[in-house]
Amino acid sequence: MSLVNYSTREITCKIVYYGPGRSGKTTNLHYIYGQVPEDRKGTMVSLATQTDRTLFFDFLPLDLGAISGFTTKFQLYTVPGQVYYQTTRRLVLQGADGVVFVADSQARQLDENIESFQDLHANLAEHGIDAREVPLVIQYNKQDLPKDLILSVSELEDALNFRSVPHFEADALHGPGVFETLRGISELVLKRLSAGSGSAR
Amino acid sequence: MTARADARYRFDNFVVGAGNRLAVAAARAVAESPGATYNPLFIYSGSGLGKTHLVGALGHLALDLQPDLRVIYLSLDEFVEQLHASISASETDAFKKRYHTVDLLILDDVQFLTGQRETQSEMLRLFTALQGSGRQIVMTSDRPPSEIADVDERLLTRLAGGLIVDIGAPDYETRMAILRSKCEERGLHFRTGVIEELAKIEFANVRELQGALNRLAAYQALGQQSVGAPDVRMILGAQGTTPITIPVAKSSGEFQSFLSDVAIAVAQHVEGWKARIGEAIAYWGGEGYRTAILERALQATVAPDVNELIAGYSAAVDHLRTLEQRATSVDPALGADEVFRDPERVGDAEQLAERALAGHTPPVGPSPAFARESFEVGASNEMAVRVADMVIADPGRKYNPLVLHGSSGVGKTHLANAIGNEMLNLSGGAMTVSCVGAQTFIDELIEAIQDGTLERWRARYRAADALIIDDVHFIAGKERTQDELFHLFNTCSDAGKQIILTSDRTPRELGDLEERLRSRFDGGLVVEMGPPDRDLRAKLYARHFAQRERAAADDVIEYLADRQVSSVREIIGTVHRICAAADVSAESITLTYVRGELEGVSAAPAPVRAPSDERVDSFFLDDEKIVWDWPDITARLIEEIR
Numbered sequence: 001m002s003l004v005n006y007s008t009r010e011i012t013c014k015i016v017y018y019g020p021g022r023s024g025k026t027t028n029l030h031y032i033y034g035q036v037p038e039d040r041k042g043t044m045v046s047l048a049t050q051t052d053r054t055l056f057f058d059f060l061p062l063d064l065g066a067i068s069g070f071t072t073k074f075q076l077y078t079v080p081g082q083v084y085y086q087t088t089r090r091l092v093l094q095g096a097d098g099v100v101f102v103a104d105s106q107a108r109q110l111d112e113n114i115e116s117f118q119d120l121h122a123n124l125a126e127h128g129i130d131a132r133e134v135p136l137v138i139q140y141n142k143q144d145l146p147k148d149l150i151l152s153v154s155e156l157e158d159a160l161n162f163r164s165v166p167h168f169e170a171d172a173l174h175g176p177g178v179f180e181t182l183r184g185i186s187e188l189v190l191k192r193l194s195a196g197s198g199s200a201r
Numbered sequence: 202m203t204a205r206a207d208a209r210y211r212f213d214n215f216v217v218g219a220g221n222r223l224a225v226a227a228a229r230a231v232a233e234s235p236g237a238t239y240n241p242l243f244i245y246s247g248s249g250l251g252k253t254h255l256v257g258a259l260g261h262l263a264l265d266l267q268p269d270l271r272v273i274y275l276s277l278d279e280f281v282e283q284l285h286a287s288i289s290a291s292e293t294d295a296f297k298k299r300y301h302t303v304d305l306l307i308l309d310d311v312q313f314l315t316g317q318r319e320t321q322s323e324m325l326r327l328f329t330a331l332q333g334s335g336r337q338i339v340m341t342s343d344r345p346p347s348e349i350a351d352v353d354e355r356l357l358t359r360l361a362g363g364l365i366v367d368i369g370a371p372d373y374e375t376r377m378a379i380l381r382s383k384c385e386e387r388g389l390h391f392r393t394g395v396i397e398e399l400a401k402i403e404f405a406n407v408r409e410l411q412g413a414l415n416r417l418a419a420y421q422a423l424g425q426q427s428v429g430a431p432d433v434r435m436i437l438g439a440q441g442t443t444p445i446t447i448p449v450a451k452s453s454g455e456f457q458s459f460l461s462d463v464a465i466a467v468a469q470h471v472e473g474w475k476a477r478i479g480e481a482i483a484y485w486g487g488e489g490y491r492t493a494i495l496e497r498a499l500q501a502t503v504a505p506d507v508n509e510l511i512a513g514y515s516a517a518v519d520h521l522r523t524l525e526q527r528a529t530s531v532d533p534a535l536g537a538d539e540v541f542r543d544p545e546r547v548g549d550a551e552q553l554a555e556r557a558l559a560g561h562t563p564p565v566g567p568s569p570a571f572a573r574e575s576f577e578v579g580a581s582n583e584m585a586v587r588v589a590d591m592v593i594a595d596p597g598r599k600y601n602p603l604v605l606h607g608s609s610g611v612g613k614t615h616l617a618n619a620i621g622n623e624m625l626n627l628s629g630g631a632m633t634v635s636c637v638g639a640q641t642f643i644d645e646l647i648e649a650i651q652d653g654t655l656e657r658w659r660a661r662y663r664a665a666d667a668l669i670i671d672d673v674h675f676i677a678g679k680e681r682t683q684d685e686l687f688h689l690f691n692t693c694s695d696a697g698k699q700i701i702l703t704s705d706r707t708p709r710e711l712g713d714l715e716e717r718l719r720s721r722f723d724g725g726l727v728v729e730m731g732p733p734d735r736d737l738r739a740k741l742y743a744r745h746f747a748q749r750e751r752a753a754a755d756d757v758i759e760y761l762a763d764r765q766v767s768s769v770r771e772i773i774g775t776v777h778r779i780c781a782a783a784d785v786s787a788e789s790i791t792l793t794y795v796r797g798e799l800e801g802v803s804a805a806p807a808p809v810r811a812p813s814d815e816r817v818d819s820f821f822l823d824d825e826k827i828v829w830d831w832p833d834i835t836a837r838l839i840e841e842i843r
Contacts, residue, residue, distance in 0.1 A: 006479025007479050035455050036456055
């Protein structure tokens with residue numbers, strides 16, 4: 001998928017929220033969805049199981065209208081976190097212009113975080129994408145939980161962010177950090193408009 | 202049914218009012234028994250009054266009642282596109298098969314038929330086939346069939362052959378009903394009086410009405426306050442100047458600031474040169490040209506010289522356009538050729554245009570023998586000549602068409618050709634004037650049909666800047682010729698090209714002439730050329746004696762001019778006869794001689810002639826015994842031989 005189409009004057013950004021199960025990817029999208037004014041709201045598609053776990057993926061189209069003469073659309077996706085949905089994850093990742101890695105700040109989830117982060121790299125490699133090239137930000141979610149349950153940002157940074165990509169603390173359920181994260185990834189993605197290729201594949 | 206017809210278009214959500222009752226009843230009747238009642242059904246109305254909804258509902262109902270019905274719903278544009286695609290892929294048979302087996306064909310927006318000749322003929326064939334086998338056709342348009350310009354008469358009669366209904370703008374009650382049903386559908390609630398207030402505003406169509414309702418709903422939802430009746434006009438009136446962004450900002454500050462961040466990032470990172478090339482691609486792509494060169498440039502990582510690139514591209518396109526114009530003036534079918542759309546194949550386009558022009562012969566011009574200055578003017582043809590001079594001075598503007606009528610031999614052909622010659626002279630040879638006898642016109646048409654060069658034949662005449670058709674009365678009863686002449690006539694008069702016709706009677710008196718042509722002939726100026734009057738006769742005799750280098754005394758001319766004639770040809774005949782007789786008898790042309798010649802009983806014919814006439818038997822000069830005019834001589838000769 002091309003990020004910008006100069007002939008039709010369209011910018012389309014596909015952003016994928018990646019991370020282990022129950023880290024709050026869908027919650028991120030729900031919060032964003034709730035903030036979008038009526039006239040820009042697409043339909044949020046959520047394929048969830050009865051227990052509200054994402055079965056396939058969530059999809060939130062955001063129509064940002066005309067920006068600098070370009071019809072700008074953001075497509076936000078989440079992947080199912082559970083390990084056995086490997087194929088779906090790989091599929092959703094296809095053609096992503098940017099990735100938000102949503103980490104669960106809870107101490108007992110550290111291994112899941114690391115595993116999922118490695119899984120992300122593996123899947124990117126499957127698509128032939130150099131993980132160092134793709135725009136990526138990390139969100140440390142659930143920072144609102146009691147301090148004794150969670151790891152501090154610096155501990156998480158040590159464990160996950162070996163490449164020093166931008167990171168954000170968040171409480172996706174209530175909103176803090178959600179738009180900061182979205183803004184962070186958007187900035188990285190849009191930088192690629194001038195990266196020369198015109199394609200962010 | 203194809204996916205295009207929106208499933209929401211159903212009869213139960215189509216609000217019926219005074220303006221559309223008839224159309225709805227007709228559509229229902231058709232849906233219930235396709236092909237049986239009104240075939241074709243033609244629905245027309247202004248934009249946004251529910252044509253598409255109605256035909257969509259028709260299609261759905263028909264399918265609900267007979268699920269195995271083959272229904273095709275598409276807009277005329279899509280139809281044309283498919284037709285062209287099938288032609289370019291040479292799969293016209295598949296195309297025909299597809300449409301010839303359809304039970305209910307719904308064509309939206311047929312007003313775009315204007316000028317699409319191939320499409321029209323394909324549709325004509327299709328319609329004939331479908332109607333012949335009792336299948337239903339439904340069409341919508343923004344105007345009645347008779348107002349769709351430049352449509353083949355035969356197709357038009359078919360379009361209009363079934364039932365034509367229109368949909369009017371909704372009245373107050375209908376608007377109320379529409380608003381109520383929309384609110385119900387979308388779960389919208391307004392304070393009392395709001396809907397009534399909104400319905401009072403006279404919207405030209407349902408779309409605007411719906412837009413206004415949406416605006417109110419959005420205002421109410423975002424402003425978190427319910428709208429009152431007095432606010433309605435304020436909200437709708439203020440809509441143009443201040444979009445409802447203020448409530449948006451209130452309720453979703455985070456989204457707004459995200460949006461402005463994105464806007465800044467996009468403005469920073471979008472590359473100007475790419476945007477410019479992108480614009481060029483969008484523009485030329487929209488015009489139908491291949492933009493591969495530009496697209497390749499867009500893939501480059503470094504900025505090329507954009508100005509030069511775009512200038513080069515548009516120069517190539519201009520060149521292609523010129524070539525296409527030249528080629529289509531010979532054969533319109535060439536206009537569809539891909540090479541004229543690809544700036545990378547200018548060379549091929551040049552070759553194609555050249556080949557086309559090589560096989561092209563310009564139409565026959567007026568005969569130089571008929572000069573304007575050799576045309577004598579008298580009271581009987583003064584009007585025609587004066588009009589002719591005006592036409593020469595300002596072709597196509599004043600009297601178009603100019604119809605010259607009069608009995609045989611009064612100089613119609615001469616004058617028509619003279620006008621053509623003068624127009625040519627005045628333009629310095631820049632104009633092309635086609636001048637043709639109606640009989641030749643018919644023969645050429647038949648030949649073109651035979652050879653399959655009809656398009657080329659048409660193009661020849663269309664390319665000319667003026668059209669002169671002599672003896673147009675010959676086309677009476679020739680249906681196909683009248684068709685062709687009709688279109689040619691329209692093309693010429695639309696382009697402001699002068700048309701001159703001659704005929705032996707007025708258009709009104711021409712039998713077997715289609716009304717549409719008759720009215721067009723009558724639409725310019727119809728002017729009569731009478732038999733030459735005395736003055737004119739005198740001038741003509743003088744001129745024709747002079748042309749034969751024979752001197753004729755004034756009294757001879759006077760004497761001759763006094764004799765009634767019905768045509769110029771008769772005058773020429775008389776001059777020839779006198780000259781011939783005088784040659785034979787070696788006489789000079791004097792009044793007595795001429796009188797003796799013409800009347801046979803002169804005051805002193807014998808003494809004048811007899812003595813000098815030794816070489817020729819005087820028997821042959823006896824007027825009573827010599828027949829100068831042999832009517833129908835060919836037939837007689839053939840009879841003799843038999």
